[in-house]
Amino acid sequence: METILTIKNLDKVYNKKVHAVKNVSFEIYKGNVYGILGPNGSGKSTTLGIVLNVVNKTSGEYQWFNGNLETHDALKKVGAIIERPNFYPYMTAEENLKLVCKIKSIPLTKVYEKLELVGLLDRKDSKFRTFSLGMKQRLAIASALLNDPEILILDEPTNGLDPQGIRQIRDLIKIIASQGTTILLASHLLDEVEKVCSHVVVLRHGEMLYQGSVDGMLSTEGFFELKSENLNLLKEKLTQHVAVENILQEEDKLVVHLKENLEAKDLNEYLFKNGIILQHLVKRKNSLEEQFLELTKNK
């Protein structure tokens, strides 16, 4: 696996008092979509700022592309949007992007390719100031992609957008990822990370609580919801099953958490053999939100 970015024991203290990032380490490999997930103030933007060389680290290391390039040259292969998109308001989308191409010595044909990708080709002649926030954000993404970067970095890409705008940006991120561009995004939205990312780094108060695949974070064994006429007998038989961790009664149903995998059909068969006929059987997994709350409960 090709390494794009390695972060080791990164630490940031602002003004000798705000400990914004605490000993954070993780790696980013080519082709994945990474989310840095955490509530406001957890150190997401600071972490992005450090690796983009706009915030000074206090200690620790980071290395782009295995350290084969100086940071300055490495950052030429990184596309990033860490602030509100800013273009010339009275210039058109096309003119704004052409200007970026001239500054960065990129062929002008890229302008049309990227406008098409973000769905703004038919609006190329509209002035930037007439764009909705979602269109401005998509233009910023087009701009960051003009030089075909290895990785695209986005800080809270859907902040302030309406539901349709949010949907467009999320779909766009998935399209860009499917074309092979690695993505690193910071977000405080659990459902955003769950929907868009393959991997997640969870931060809270600057501390890393989890890193790994989103599926991994979701793959606890899950739980069953069960109903039967004789709840006491049901409870008794469940207590005797090796896969059962605990049983909670919620009104007329039992919520059964597992300590090892158990398929619905096997549980159903076990209960039937023990004289229990279920009226209701559903197997569920915790959502990322529930996992996140679990993770941050005692911190």
Ligand code: ADP
């Ligand atoms: P997030 O992006 O997760 O919301 P930030 O990285 O912006 O978090 O902030 C982390 C912590 O660092 C917060 O307590 C914030 O107030 C503080 N912080 C961020 N930028 C500065 C700064 N320039 N000077 C002082 N403190 C800062």
Ligand code: MG
């Ligand atoms: Mg932030």
